[in-house]
């Protein structure tokens with residue numbers, strides 16, 4: 001898995017989201033945040049995540065979409081149920097994934113983190129293909145960003161406590177960390 005200059009994964013499908021900007025002066029990437037998303041909640045497949053991240057979600061397509069269609073959000077990467085990798089924001093740029101957040105006393109985690117969305121929900125097991133792809137992607141990120149290491153991988157729920165619950169109890173952290181050790 002190769003990461004081109006700017007932080008573009010050569011093996012990802014590129015679907016650039018406008019919802020990103022420059023990281024602050026001097027900020028370096030030193031945190032990886034794992035998320036989940038499914039639209040509508042609990043349903044997999046469909047164009048809706050793409051649409052949300054690219055500001056063209058149809059508020060009339062589902063009652064839930066009315067609540068979120070106005071949001072301006074993104075993540076660097078999405079891993080679909082079948083393991084397909086989609087990139088919305090180059091990793092060197094700041095994606096808008098964490099919202100109000102705090103890690104180790106530092107707020108605004110978007111400034112210094114990379115956000116990866118797993119297509120899923122908190123209590124539905126993630127797929128084998130997702131774990132494999134996440135481990136492959138994470139190894140590439142660890143190799144590229146010196147500030148990242150295995151201790152600096154966290155869940156959205158851990159940096160937005162009480163506000164966010166993803167990736168949820170379904171995410172098997174031990175399995176993920178074990179896969180990181182496999183070359």
Ligand SMILES: [Zn+2]
Nearest residue numbers: 035036156166
């Ligand atoms: Zn999240």
